[in-house]
Amino acid sequence: MSEMHSLDLPLENIVRKGESKAPSIFFLHGFGSNMQDLYGLTPFFPDHWTCVSLQASIPIYYGGWAWAELDPNNIGTLPKPEQISKHQEQINDSINKCVDELGLLHKKVNLLGFSQGGSISIYCGLVDPDKFRSVVSLCGFFPSERASEIVDKNKIKDLKIFMGSGKYDQIVPLSLSHTTRDGLIGLGLKPNYNEYDSEHTIPNDCLNDVLSWLKQVNE
Numbered sequence: 001m002s003e004m005h006s007l008d009l010p011l012e013n014i015v016r017k018g019e020s021k022a023p024s025i026f027f028l029h030g031f032g033s034n035m036q037d038l039y040g041l042t043p044f045f046p047d048h049w050t051c052v053s054l055q056a057s058i059p060i061y062y063g064g065w066a067w068a069e070l071d072p073n074n075i076g077t078l079p080k081p082e083q084i085s086k087h088q089e090q091i092n093d094s095i096n097k098c099v100d101e102l103g104l105l106h107k108k109v110n111l112l113g114f115s116q117g118g119s120i121s122i123y124c125g126l127v128d129p130d131k132f133r134s135v136v137s138l139c140g141f142f143p144s145e146r147a148s149e150i151v152d153k154n155k156i157k158d159l160k161i162f163m164g165s166g167k168y169d170q171i172v173p174l175s176l177s178h179t180t181r182d183g184l185i186g187l188g189l190k191p192n193y194n195e196y197d198s199e200h201t202i203p204n205d206c207l208n209d210v211l212s213w214l215k216q217v218n219e
Contacts, residue, residue: 009094011054014039018050020103023218027053030115032064067120088124112136125159126151134160134217141176161191162213164206166198
């Protein structure tokens with residue numbers, strides 16, 4: 001297995017280099033976390049996959065980072081929505097540089113995010129669907145009313161999306177997950193939607209489902 005290192009990208013990062021023509025997975029952490037968090041999933045991916053964990057650029061409490069500031073009374077509202085747009089561009093640019101510098105196969109770039117990272121993963125997929133083989137959103141959601149502003153239905157029809165939600169999640173309740181799922185279906189997509197007996201976390205059965213699904217869509 002290749003040792004972890006970092007690249008000169010628009011966002012701070014940790015990289016495990018795999019084989020140049022193999023699939024790659026980019027991780028986007030949740031609100032208040034950092035790039036070390038989801039990088040912990042790397043050992044579950046085959047050694048020939050390249051794994052890249054990106055870090056948001058908005059500093060918050062206790063050394064954590066965010067993709068956008070939140071309204072604590074309504075997590076579905078972003079006080080500064082331009083922060084998500086800026087991060088989408090930085091994520092996009094970071095992926096482009098990785099593809100070029102590491103010789104990655106453009107057609108097998110996958111994106112996986114947790115919580116707020118799951119939300120921006122969906123956003124990235126909707127804005128630039130041709131960039132991704134698949135998008136995985138775990139305990140994430142996306143405001144359906146914003147979709148019409150950014151989506152070209154003709155371009156997103158082949159976008160593959162996996163959603164995993166916790167039945168007992170008190171941070172991103174199932175109502176938001178259901179609204180997101182239904183909104184994506186309304187756009188003509190067919191998200192692989194799954195619910196688990198868990199709270200705001202990634203349980204083992206969810207991780208197993210994600211790994212099996214990613215293997216299938218990257219064959």
